[in-house]
Amino acid sequence: MKYMILTFASQHDYQAMAGKAAGQPAWTEADYAALGAFMRAFNQELLDSGELVETRGLSAPVHSRRVRLEQGVPVATDGPYAESEEVLAGYWVVDCTSFDRATEIASRLASCPGPEALRTRAYADVRPIDDHQPDFEG
């Protein structure tokens, strides 16, 4: 069964991570290095256990475009998010034995290093992927 683990951050969070104070202190070089080391180890472990299908980090929300119909025509808008709005920041698709196992994997993200204020409000969501299998396939 496949599950998607999602993490969230705002434009302000991204800016702080890039070393620019934005309503919260900028990350130090050590903060950023610790994050990189944690993510590499985390991904390598999932790769070694054969559970990682894929993972991606998204660039800052400011680079987003939103496309929607306006008078029947698709129109793109740059930068649709407010700077403090938390939006999808990255995801993992894992293929594992149970929802509990996927949750266990996501729980390990709680030990991801970072500035304390960010750590206390950060969260990850786990969602089963709608992998439709016909019933007769057993």
Add this chain to the structure above:
Amino acid sequence: MDAAEIEDLLRSLTPQVLGAAVRRYGHFDLAEDATQEALLAAASLWPKDGLPIDPKAWLVTVASRRLTDLLRAEQARRRREETVAQWTLTEIEAPGPAGGRPADGDDTLVVLFMCCHPSLSVASQIALTLRAVGGLSVAEIARALLASEQTVTRRITRAKQSIKDSGVPFVLPPGDTGRLDAVLRVLYLIFNEGYASTAGTQLLRVDLAEEAIRLTRILRAIRADYSEVSGLLALMLLVHARHRARAGADGSLIPMAEQDRTLWDRSAIEEGVALVTAALPQGVTGPYQLQAAIAAVHDEAESAHATDWKQIAALYGVLLRLDDNPVVALNHAVAVSMVAGPRAGLTLLQGLEADSRMTTSRRFHAVRAHLLEQSGDRAAALVAYQTAARYATNTQQQRYLQQQIARLCQPV
């Protein structure tokens, strides 16, 4: 022979077995499936039973038998669908050079040409080359390309269908330099894919660069006469020689000027330099040889400071005449600024300001900022760094640019 050695042997035989099967029976798409099944059978039998006397002949026999089964099944299916097409299971045996059997190398080359056929999408060319020539499994390709297995399977299936539909004959096309250039491009993209990094995953991907080098070596063994093949192999070796110095302990990328050059792979550099030195006087000098020559000048410098920038600027100048590409023009401007100072570089950048590929490029603005600061214009440098930061989509690059901005905001 242990399992890893058997796997290496099987991968090196993959294109030859596929080539032999297609040459005899046609049907590239089914022959590719049959070859994969023969390889799987060998991988499970040989470690237990030992190697057959002629491993390649064994694989060709098993693949041919399997192909016959697949063709029969296909024929039966067609008959059920009441089509009148008749399959011939007889050998088609295209005449080889001078009427004899084509050499193994020719088979491999034709397989490469088919995988990189211009009617296929680039993504399909890459996936099919890694599978049919590289002998990688779908799972391995998916992992290397950071794509899902379904995606890779679909790309390969679609590619084989296009080859089937196009009816490309399994023979070496006459006057093949255009086709050879297409193969070189795919190999170059595979190499670069090995370096493309997404957050936290760059360390997993070195293998693809090595696979590209292995495949280019195979091609060079067949077509050493085309000097761009040597040029590409040299370029890959000379760039890959630095891979151990490219990332810090924390995984962050280290620019060449700051790399610990004792970590550079001396034997790869020597081989690359020898290849490009031998290739340059041969025939027309193409873009891969020029890029290899530039990489060689970097690799041979004791330090960033001791780099022969004059030669690099001259080589980029020649490359620019072959390939009017703004990225090459940007590199040329950087090299010129190292020789003639920041103002000379800035003058060249002015010529690029109208190019929309440059106005939205983080690197263009970062280079411009650096040169402006060197020329003493801190205020303009700050604005240029801020523009660069607006276009940077990567957090590490963002961090670098924010550091420069913070530094320039401090009073001198």
